[in-house]
Amino acid sequence: MPTYRRGGHVRDDDDGVERECELCDWHCVADSYPALVREYQTHLRTDHPKAWLRA
Numbered sequence: 352m353p354t355y356r357r358g359g360h361v362r363d364d365d366d367g368v369e370r371e372c373e374l375c376d377w378h379c380v381a382d383s384y385p386a387l388v389r390e391y392q393t394h395l396r397t398d399h400p401k402a403w404l405r406a
């Protein structure tokens with residue numbers, strides 16, 4: 352029987368996803384890919400509206 356999961360420690364750091372902006376130094380770390388895309392779209396819309404309109 353596996354005993355590696357103890358207490359409340361379920362998630363480890365390998366689950367995170369990360370993205371950098373191609374247009375500036377912005378980057379984001381999120382728990383899931385959909386959350387990351389949402390953060391990146393928000394960043395584009397706010398800081399690079401022209402790029403966001405093209406996307």
Ligand SMILES: [Zn+2]
Binds near residue numbers: 372374376377394399
């Ligand atoms: Zn940017």
